[in-house]
Each structure stands twice: as structure tokens, then as C-alpha cells.
Amino acid sequence: MSKKITIEPVTRVEGHGKVTIFMDDKGEIKQSRLHIVEFRGFERFVQGRPYWEAPVLVQRLCGICPVSHHLAAAKALDVIVGAGTGHGLTATGEKMRRLMHYGQFFQSHVLHFFHLSAPDFLFGIDGDPAIRNIIGIALTNPALAVQGVMMRKFGQEIIRATAGKKIHGTGAIPGGINKSLSIEERDEFLKGADPLNADKMVSWAQEALEFFKNYYFANKDFIDNFAYFPSNHLSLVRKDGALDLYHGVLRAVDADGKKILHDIDYQEYTNYIEEEVKSWSYMKFPYLKEYGKEQGWYRVGPLARLNTVDFIPSPLAQAEFEIYKAMTFGKPNNHCMHMHYARLIETLHAAEMIRELLNDPDILGDDLVTKGTKQKEGVGLIEAPRGTLFHHYRINDNDQIEMANLIVSTTNNNEPMNRSVNHVAKAVMTGKEVITEGMMNAVEVAIRAYDPCLSCATHALGKMPLEITLLDANEQVIDRKVSQ
Amino acid sequence: MSNLIKFKIDGNECMAEAGTYIVEAAHQNGIYIPTLCNMPGVKPKGSCRICTVKINGRLMTSCTTPVTDGMEIESNSNDINELRKSIIELLFVSGNHFCPACEKSGNCELQALGYLYQMMVPRFPYDFPKREVDASSPFIIKDQDRCIMCKRCIKSIKDKEGRSYFAFHNRGNHLEVVLDKELAANMTKETAELAMKNCPVGSIIVKEKGFVVPIGQRKFDKKPIGSDVTV
Numbered sequence: 033m034s035k036k037i038t039i040e041p042v043t044r045v046e047g048h049g050k051v052t053i054f055m056d057d058k059g060e061i062k063q064s065r066l067h068i069v070e071f072r073g074f075e076r077f078v079q080g081r082p083y084w085e086a087p088v089l090v091q092r093l094c095g096i097c098p099v100s101h102h103l104a105a106a107k108a109l110d111v112i113v114g115a116g117t118g119h120g121l122t123a124t125g126e127k128m129r130r131l132m133h134y135g136q137f138f139q140s141h142v143l144h145f146f147h148l149s150a151p152d153f154l155f156g157i158d159g160d161p162a163i164r165n166i167i168g169i170a171l172t173n174p175a176l177a178v179q180g181v182m183m184r185k186f187g188q189e190i191i192r193a194t195a196g197k198k199i200h201g202t203g204a205i206p207g208g209i210n211k212s213l214s215i216e217e218r219d220e221f222l223k224g225a226d227p228l229n230a231d232k233m234v235s236w237a238q239e240a241l242e243f244f245k246n247y248y249f250a251n252k253d254f255i256d257n258f259a260y261f262p263s264n265h266l267s268l269v270r271k272d273g274a275l276d277l278y279h280g281v282l283r284a285v286d287a288d289g290k291k292i293l294h295d296i297d298y299q300e301y302t303n304y305i306e307e308e309v310k311s312w313s314y315m316k317f318p319y320l321k322e323y324g325k326e327q328g329w330y331r332v333g334p335l336a337r338l339n340t341v342d343f344i345p346s347p348l349a350q351a352e353f354e355i356y357k358a359m360t361f362g363k364p365n366n367h368c369m370h371m372h373y374a375r376l377i378e379t380l381h382a383a384e385m386i387r388e389l390l391n392d393p394d395i396l397g398d399d400l401v402t403k404g405t406k407q408k409e410g411v412g413l414i415e416a417p418r419g420t421l422f423h424h425y426r427i428n429d430n431d432q433i434e435m436a437n438l439i440v441s442t443t444n445n446n447e448p449m450n451r452s453v454n455h456v457a458k459a460v461m462t463g464k465e466v467i468t469e470g471m472m473n474a475v476e477v478a479i480r481a482y483d484p485c486l487s488c489a490t491h492a493l494g495k496m497p498l499e500i501t502l503l504d505a506n507e508q509v510i511d512r513k514v515s516q
Numbered sequence: 517m518s519n520l521i522k523f524k525i526d527g528n529e530c531m532a533e534a535g536t537y538i539v540e541a542a543h544q545n546g547i548y549i550p551t552l553c554n555m556p557g558v559k560p561k562g563s564c565r566i567c568t569v570k571i572n573g574r575l576m577t578s579c580t581t582p583v584t585d586g587m588e589i590e591s592n593s594n595d596i597n598e599l600r601k602s603i604i605e606l607l608f609v610s611g612n613h614f615c616p617a618c619e620k621s622g623n624c625e626l627q628a629l630g631y632l633y634q635m636m637v638p639r640f641p642y643d644f645p646k647r648e649v650d651a652s653s654p655f656i657i658k659d660q661d662r663c664i665m666c667k668r669c670i671k672s673i674k675d676k677e678g679r680s681y682f683a684f685h686n687r688g689n690h691l692e693v694v695l696d697k698e699l700a701a702n703m704t705k706e707t708a709e710l711a712m713k714n715c716p717v718g719s720i721i722v723k724e725k726g727f728v729v730p731i732g733q734r735k736f737d738k739k740p741i742g743s744d745v746t747v
Binding site for chain 2: 080081082084085087088089092113195196197200201202203205206210211401430431432
């Protein structure tokens with residue numbers, strides 16, 4: 033009998049989504065889909081608001097990485113107030129924003145690794161779901177859990193010092209920033225009591241990376257083959273090809289490493305990228321115009337970034353990057369689970385950059401804002417933890433926003449996440465009479481690798497029931513399980 | 517020659533010049549009574565009712581009632597505070613106040629009073645009125661969603677000939693404070709900034725100057741409203 037398997041909601045991801053898997057009479061997987069079941073509408077309700085409200089308003093999309101939306105909107109408005117794209121700000125303005133962004137990157141990546149992904153590595157993807165969570169880690173490996181919590185705290189404190197609040201601050205304003213660091217704040221981050229100082233964060237980031245590498249080498253076949261498929265990859269890169277999470281030009285490479293988007297100015301992104309709407313999801317499907325819907329989809333995020341960049345401009349992360357790249361002989365890495373590996377290299381890079389910026393006297397400066405000739409339209413791109421984030425605004429003669437378009441990171445990963453779900457469903461469920469919890473978690477593991485922010489909103493960790501419903505071809509319920 | 521009289525607020529002995537309005541007399545004696553529509557230098561109207569006190573069992577607005585010799589005033593009691601909290605809640609639900617993205621947040625008197633009177637959840641149904649933003653003036657944005665119709669702008673923001681830049685428009689549920697477009701065309705940036713300062717909420721916003729004061733340094737970030745009065 034044919035079946036429709038529903039995983040709802042998908043757990044240990046940000047936001048709410050569900051998966052449906054259609055199985056035919058022979059037990060073959062016919063179709064798998066990741067549905068995004070919520071609607072936000074930010075692009076509509078910012079219309080009519082004064083443009084300088086946008087960075088504060090749109091960051092409410094998300095409680096996990098609001099800084100990314102805050103900064104992407106501010107970068108778009110930099111263009112509108114005539115402060116230019118990326119490097120038009122004062123040294124203090126740009127470096128304070130970078131510090132905020134790396135603090136955000138650090139805490140978000142740490143949250144994903146320790147709280148959301150590590151339970152799968154420590155307890156196995158088919159381990160007991162009752163302990164396969166951060167509480168299970170705290171009970172069985174308290175030192176690791178404390179490390180995760182303290183690393184996240186450090187990143188959040190950097191955000192508080194630069195944006196005014198740990199969540200939903202107001203630091204970035206059009207053309208700059210509204211505060212710099214005091215000497216006391218700077219010294220607290222550099223020389224604070226153990227473990228809350230920059231040096232410790234760098235060494236802990238190295239330890240987290242080692243933890244994953246040890247797991248990887250012990251489980252190489254699983255990590256290498258789980259949801260492997262070739263794809264294009266897209267991200268911002270610095271003009272010289274370096275990893276730059278705050279600003280750069282837009283580059284895409286194909287699965288073999290050939291450049292298919294040649295370091296373009298992102299103000300012109302609409303010439304290169306289009307979004308497709310599908311009836312079964314509130315999330316759109318972006319693709320590169322030149323290559324069409326079937327061939328032009330791409331991945332963003334840690335895996336994509338380390339595939340597009342030529343090098344990482346911080347020594348410890350660069351050394352790890354060279355080892356990482358050697359595993360695929362310098363070619364793009366298309367292993368889905370290597371996303372975790374890439375994410376931890378970026379975590380180390382973020383820690384190094386935080387330390388470097390804290391040692392830069394410009395972050396103590398008082399020249400905060402720059403402005404020039406006002407423009408009607410601006411685009412702001414940033415590499416959010418989950419990938420490239422697009423903010424695009426147009427204003428009217430009265431300084432009100434009349435058009436907004438946001439392509440959030442997870443939207444860019446929509447097609448690859450769907451492909452990952454399909455890949456894993458085929459691999460673990462084909463021909464199986466009984467669908468176990470472990471099989472369904474395997475599907476979630478594939479989604480989790482992308483660290484998706486399905487709603488770009490806060491979520492209640494550990495409070496979401498996993499509901500699985502088996503239906504026949506007529507959509508009649510033949511089995512139903514609910515677990516916590 | 518001074519004409520000091522004695523009166524009591526919540527049992528505390530106080531003194532003030534005869535004829536002083538209660539709210540002012542209270543502040544002179546280090547006792548805070550909240551206000552929204554009232555502001556120094558402008559004739560009080562008692563329209564917002566947030567300064568309500570009880571005198572001889574009767575509710576009266578302290579911004580329009582002068583103190584008299586021997587007067588006993590009840591202000592900081594459960595009943596009065598509950599009444600004030602209700603007024604604040606009603607003001608919130610009758611407009612569209614979205615503090616998280618309002619640049620007056622941290623400097624907003626309504627928000628500060630919400631915190632002072634511990635407004636936790638709205639007890640009254642939201643009205644969700646459909647109101648517009650008037651951004652046609654060169655220096656000001658008038659956001660009707662946030663207006664509490666206190667008239668402070670109408671009474672205090674005037675041109676050299678004494679004409680108000682702001683005025684009431686429409687009646688009943690459609691009442692709103694609007695900006696006179698002809699006068700506004702000649703408004704200076706300094707006047708615009710004064711209008712924003714005098715507005716107790718975020719209804720009058722000066723263009724292109726948002727969120728410049730960091731969180732932690734805004735007026736009510738460090739001290740709650742009224743703490744500059746309270747001894």
C-alpha cells in the first residue's frame with residue numbers, strides 16, 4: 033500500500049516546518065518535500081514606514097540571528113543615505129559593525145553545533161530521542177555543555193556591547209553606528225576572567241573543531257556519504273577572494289569549481305537572481321537566471337562559502353581550511369554533512385576576527401556616521417550564519433519605504449534542503465515496511481545540517497512535539513505517533 | 517510676600533504657594549504624580565486623566581486643581597494606581613503602539629509609565645484602528661498610530677504669529693491631530709525637533725535622525741520616569 037509520511041514539526045531547527053514523503057505500493061520514494069508552513073509578511077508591512085526604522089523593524093524576523101537582518105538592512109540604507117556600499121563608512125562605523133557581526137556569527141554557530149547538532153553526534157542519529165538533546169549532553173558531558181553555553185554567552189555579550197542589547201538592539205543606523213566601545217568594555221572582552229575572554233574563545237573554538245574532526249574520522253563513511261549530491265554554491269567573497277562575512281562581491285561556483293557568477297556588484301543582483309514560487313510552501317525558490325530553474329539553484333552557508341572563497345584571512349582558520357580543502361583535492365565540497373565541519377572552521381575564524389577587532393583602536397573612535405547624496409534605492413547583502421542574506425529597499429520622496437524585498441539565507445537553501453530530504457528518504461526508507469523514529473530523525477539530520485531558520489523566528493527548544501502520521505494513497509490515517 | 521499653605525499627600529505634610537496646581541505642588545515637595553497631557557508653561561486641561569488623585573472621596577485631575585489650605589490628597593494608593601494603570605492600558609490598545617521598532621522607545625513617557633505601573637498584558641481588547649502616516653512635511657513624520665491626542669503639540673508648537681502648526685481634525689472616533697501643511701512648509705528644523713521633544717510618545721518624529729542614542733543612554737534606560745522628582 034502506498035504511504036504518505038509526515039514529519040511535523042521538524043525539530044531542533046529554528047522555526048517550524050514539516051516534511052512529507054510519498055511512498056508508492058512498491059515501497060519506492062516518489063516525492064519528498066520540506067514545507068514551510070508559516071507566513072511572515074515583513075516585506076509588506078515595512079511599506080510606508082520611515083526608512084531608518086528598517087534595521088530595527090526587520091530584525092524582528094528572527095530571535096537567533098537578528099544582527100544579520102539588522103546589518104543587511106543598515107547596509108542597504110547606507111546606499112540610500114549616500115554612504116556608499118560596504119566601505120563608505122568611517123573606520124569606527126565599519127569595524128563596530130563587523131565586531132557585532134562576528135559576535136553574532138560566533139554565538140549562532142555555537143548554538144547550532146552544541147545545542148542542535150551535537151546530540152546527533154554524541155548519541156547517534158537513531159539514539160534515544162529522550163536524551164538526544166542539549167539536556168542529554170548536560171547530563172552525560174557537562175563540561176561540553178558548559179563550554180557551549182559560555183561560548184554563546186561571549187558572542188551575545190559582544191552583541192550587547194555593540195548593539196545595546198543581546199537581542200534586537202539598535203547599534204547600526206543608516207550611514208554608521210550609534211556607539212563605539214569604551215576602553216572598559218574592550219578590556220573586559222580581551223582580559224576578562226576565564227573563560228569569558230577572546231583568547232579562551234579561540235582555544236575553545238579549536239577544541240570544538242577537534243571534537244568534530246575526531247567524530248568525522250571515526251565515522252568517515254557516514255559523514256561523507258550522507259546526503260551527498262553535487263550543487264552550485266554562492267556567497268559573498270572579498271574582492272581578493274578572501275572569506276569576508278560582512279562585505280564583498282557575489283560569486284558562485286558550480287559543483288566542479290567553475291565560476292558561474294563572476295564577482296558581481298550585489299547592487300545588481302536582480303540581473304542575476306530570480307525567485308520561483310511554488311504552491312506548497314511559503315518559502316520561495318531562488319536560482320541563477322542564466323542557468324534556469326533546473327540548473328541554476330545553489331547552496332549558501334558554511335559549505336558554500338568555503339567552496340567559493342580562495343582563502344580565509346585569519347591564520348588558525350586558514351590552516352584548518354587548507355586541511356579541509358585537501359580532502360576534496362581543492363575542488364568544491366558537496367558533502368552535506370561537511371557543513372558542520374565548515375561551520376566550525378568559520379566559528380574559529382569568527383573568534384580570531386573578534387580578537388583582532390578588539391585589538392584595533394578604531395573600535396574606540398568617536399567618528400560614527402557618514403552621509404552623502406541621498407539615493408532612492410539600496411541593496412544590502414551580508415553573509416549571515418546560514419548563508420547569503422539579501423535586503424533591498426526603495427523609498428519615496430517622503431522618506432517612506434515603498435518596496436522591500438528580502439531573500440533570507442534559508443530561502444536560498446530551499447531547493448538543496450528539499451533535495452537532501454529526498455536523498456535521505458530514498459536511502460533509509462525505500463522498501464521499509466516500518467518507518468522508525470531513527471529513520472525520520474535521519475531526514476531531520478539532513479535538514480539540520482543547513483541550520484535552517486525556517487521562520488527566521490525564535491523557537492521553543494525541546495518543547496515541540498514530533499508528530500508523525502502515516503497515510504495511505506487516499507490520505508487516510510493508518511498510523512500516528514507523537515513523541516516529545 | 518509668599519502665601520504658603522499646608523496640605524497633605526498620602527499623609528505626608530507638604531507646603532506650597534496657595535493656588536499652585538496639585539501636580540506642581542506635589543513635585544515641589546518631592547512627590548511624583550504622573551502626567552502625560554500636562555507640560556510646564558502651558559495651561560493645563562486635564563484631558564488625559566493620568567494625574568487623577570482623590571480628594572474627599574472625589575476623583576480630580578491634579579494638573580487642573582489648585583491646592584488649598586488643609587487639603588488631604590490621596591495619590592499613591594492601590595485604587596488610584598489601578599486607575600492610572602487602566603488609563604495607560606486603554607491608551608495602548610486604542611492606538612497601534614509597537615515599541616520595539618519605535619525610535620522614541622526609551623524616551624517615551626507612555627512606555628515609561630507602562631513600566632512604572634507594571635503593565636504586563638493588555639486587559640482590554642485592541643482597537644487596531646486604521647491610521648495613516650503623514651510624511652509630507654519636509655522635517656516631520658506624523659505617525660497617527662502612536663498619537664494619544666494629548667494636545668501638547670497643539671498648545672506648544674507655534675509660529676512667530678502664535679499660530680499652531682498642529683490642530684485637531686475630525687470628530688469622535690475619527691478625531692486626530694494633524695499638521696497644518698501650509699505652515700509646516702515653513703517650519704524650521706529646530707521647531708521640528710522641539711515638536712518631537714514635546715510629544716510624549718513617538719507620534720512626531722524628525723526625519724532622517726533615528727536611533728542615534730544607544731540603548732542604555734536613553735532618558736528612561738537608567739532611571740524610571742518620576743525618579744527626578746521623588747525624594
